[in-house]
Amino acid sequence: xxxxxxxxxxxxxxxxxxxxxxxxxxxxxxxxxxxxxxxxxxxxxxxxxxxxxxxxxxxxxxxxxxxxxxxxxxxxxxxxxxxxxxxxxxxxxxxxxxxxxxxxxxxxxxxxxxxxxxxxxxxxxxxxxxxxxxxxxxxxxxxxxxxxxxxxxxxxxxxxxxxxxxxxxxxxxxxxxxxxxxxxxxxxxxxxxxxxxxxxxxxxxxxxxxxxxxxxxxxxxxxxxxxxxxxxxxxxxxxxxxxxxxxxxxxxxxxxxxxxxxxxxxxxxxxxxxxxxxxxxxxxxxxxxxxxxxxxxxxxxxxxxxxxxxxxxxxxxxxxxxxxxxxxx
Numbered sequence: 001x002x003x004x005x006x007x008x009x010x011x012x013x014x015x016x017x018x019x020x021x022x023x024x025x026x027x028x029x030x031x032x033x034x035x036x037x038x039x040x041x042x043x044x045x046x047x048x049x050x051x052x053x054x055x056x057x058x059x060x061x062x063x064x065x066x067x068x069x070x071x072x073x074x075x076x077x078x079x080x081x082x083x084x085x086x087x088x089x090x091x092x093x094x095x096x097x098x099x100x101x102x103x104x105x106x107x108x109x110x111x112x113x114x115x116x117x118x119x120x121x122x123x124x125x126x127x128x129x130x131x132x133x134x135x136x137x138x139x140x141x142x143x144x145x146x147x148x149x150x151x152x153x154x155x156x157x158x159x160x161x162x163x164x165x166x167x168x169x170x171x172x173x174x175x176x177x178x179x180x181x182x183x184x185x186x187x188x189x190x191x192x193x194x195x196x197x198x199x200x201x202x203x204x205x206x207x208x209x210x211x212x213x214x215x216x217x218x219x220x221x222x223x224x225x226x227x228x229x230x231x232x233x234x235x236x237x238x239x240x241x242x243x244x245x246x247x248x249x250x251x252x253x254x255x256x257x258x259x260x261x262x263x264x265x266x267x268x269x270x271x272x273x274x275x276x277x278x279x280x281x282x283x284x285x286x287x288x289x290x291x292x293x294x295x296x297x298x299x300x301x302x303x304x305x306x307x308x309x310x311x312x313x314x315x316x317x318x319x320x321x322x323x324x325x326x327x328x329x
Contacts, residue, residue, distance in 0.1 A: 025051025035224040037242040042226035120162040160238040172208035180218030180231040183264040199268040202276035219255035
């Protein structure tokens with residue numbers, strides 16, 4: 001029986017490894033649903049790395065298994081193994097291949113980073129408007145300060161993910177100021193004056209998030225968008241993207257920021273343009289009504305039960321229970 005040449009076995013093994021690694025690398029379900037224009041870029045890079053990793057795993061583990069079988073200890077064989085001390089061509093080969101892979105992935109990653117806008121965050125206006133909850137007459141002063149600050153933005157250089165080559169030198173369709181605090185995200189819309197604990201955006205819009213942090217470093221991460229950007233105290237950062245699929249997606253803080261870091265979560269809600277316009281109109285009306293109530297009512301003129309009455313639902317008690325508690329004290 002004629003022995004099959006080693007080179008033929010190597011060719012067959014190479015074809016099998018390549019086929020398996022490409023199929024697994026392109027058909028895995030490790031990533032969440034894509035929901036942004038940047039997501040396919042990241043997934044393409046991840047798939048290439050995963051394909052290479054699968055191929056290396058099969059080659060290394062396959063070689064180990066073959067050697068375990070072929071060179072296993074046989075009964076009655078007490079001789080020493082072959083005195084192999086080195087193989088220069090093999091060492092050059094297994095050094096050159098990883099070098100080429102690393103250089104190739106590095107060039108590929110730079111291209112992806114550039115297409116996502118990583119080289120283009122420049123200077124942009126950061127609104128200083130904020131929403132604070134204080135008691136007594138200080139509320140009116142706070143709202144007045146916020147109104148004045150909104151009309152006087154400051155220009156500051158930023159880092160992060162900015163405009164892509166396709167949107168370079170074009171203003172974003174929607175700008176949102178995002179502030180990270182322990183342990184929540186606050187979203188302020190300078191164009192409409194809306195402040196929310198959730199991010200609402202229209203599908204297909206070029207959105208620019210101006211990120212900042214009040215206390216410690218936070219990291220704004222939307223897995224479905226394949227985007228993550230640190231929010232730094234005193235240093236403005238930017239995250240610009242386009243959502244491509246309506247839905248509700250989690251927003252996670254990916255930087256350890258304190259004891260309740262794990263609970264620093266919210267969500268981004270991607271609306272159709274019509275739904276977004278409706279949400280914005282409803283919230284503008286609601287916040288204007290709240291503003292009028294805050295300015296018109298002096299908390300000093302209210303009893304304790306009257307002052308706390310609007311918050312009974314958040315406290316999880318009924319108005320009657322609150323009244324009896326106040327009377328009891």
